[in-house]
Amino acid sequence: SQQGEEDPQALSIQEGENATMNCSYKTSINNLQWYRQNSGRGLVHLILIRSNEREKHSGRLRVTLDTSKKSSSLLITASRAADTASYFCATDGGAGDMRFGAGTRLTVKP
Amino acid sequence: ETGVTQSPTHLIKTRGQQVTLRCSSQSGHNTVSWYQQALGQGPQFIFQYYREEENGRGNFPPRFSGLQFPNYSSELNVNALELDDSALYLCASGQGTQETQYFGPGTRLLVL
Numbered sequence: 001s002q003q004g005e006e007d008p009q010a011l012s013i014q015e016g017e018n019a020t021m022n023c024s025y026k027t028s029i030n031n032l033q034w035y036r037q038n039s040g041r042g043l044v045h046l047i048l049i050r051s052n053e054r055e056k057h058s059g060r061l062r063v064t065l066d067t068s069k070k071s072s073s074l075l076i077t078a079s080r081a082a083d084t085a086s087y088f089c090a091t092d093g094g095a096g097d098m099r100f101g102a103g104t105r106l107t108v109k110p
Numbered sequence: 111e112t113g114v115t116q117s118p119t120h121l122i123k124t125r126g127q128q129v130t131l132r133c134s135s136q137s138g139h140n141t142v143s144w145y146q147q148a149l150g151q152g153p154q155f156i157f158q159y160y161r162e163e164e165n166g167r168g169n170f171p172p173r174f175s176g177l178q179f180p181n182y183s184s185e186l187n188v189n190a191l192e193l194d195d196s197a198l199y200l201c202a203s204g205q206g207t208q209e210t211q212y213f214g215p216g217t218r219l220l221v222l
Contacts, residue, residue, distance in 0.1 A: 030209070031209050033209070033210065035213075040147075040149075040198055040216070040218070041215050041216060042112070042114070042200060042213040042214050042215040042216050043153070043200065043202075043213040044112075044213070045210055045211070045212065045213075048209060048210055088152050088153075090152075092209060093155060093166075096141070096143065096158035096160070096165045096166035097143065097155035097158060097166055097168060098143075098153075098155065098211065099155065100145075100152030100153045100154075101152050102150070102151055102152050103151075103152055
């Protein structure tokens with residue numbers, strides 16, 4: 001079963017704008033990860049944030065985690081057309097697995 | 111590039127047939143997981159192998175089975191294919207209990 005839910009399901013912005021995607025989950029976690037997927041291909045790992053962390057940065061990416069609200073957000077600043085992809089959050093399922101949401105489909109228009 | 115490869119890239123089968131998908135893990139990784147991703151959905155965990163032993167399984171029937179070999183390559187076998195098995199199958203490798211897994215490009219299976 002899927003653990004996380006991303007919001008919005010789809011997002012369309014202009015190049016240079018910021019994109020914010022949200023993820024909510026149901027059970028306690030050890031960590032939460034964000035992945036990107038281009039056109040139904042393999043997933044690319046973006047960032048991992050642990051349950052005792054509140055914010056993490058990687059280049060143009062900023063991830064926040066609020067364990068009290070069971071939610072996370074991914075901010076992509078100064079977006080580029082190459083950022084067009086689907087973005088998934090994943091939480092550890094406790095059985096060696098990751099549980100993914102249905103994803104946010106981001107379109108960045110040039 | 112993650113160093114994880116999968117074969118074949120695309121496959122067409124008919125209902126009732128059997129299929130074997132292959133995955134070659136990134137060098138140094140001893141954990142491999144398989145996921146099924148239906149169109150428009152997130153990946154669903156099938157199972158994980160660690161040092162050739164099954165280390166966890168998702169909500170998939172026994173006709174989904176797997177193997178991990180001493181060189182840490184892996185196979186996913188699906189028997190008695192059903193139309194709903196049509197999906198992108200992803201494998202991901204990792205190092206022991208480290209959380210981050212690295213995904214291959216996937217095998218797209220179509221069952222007619």
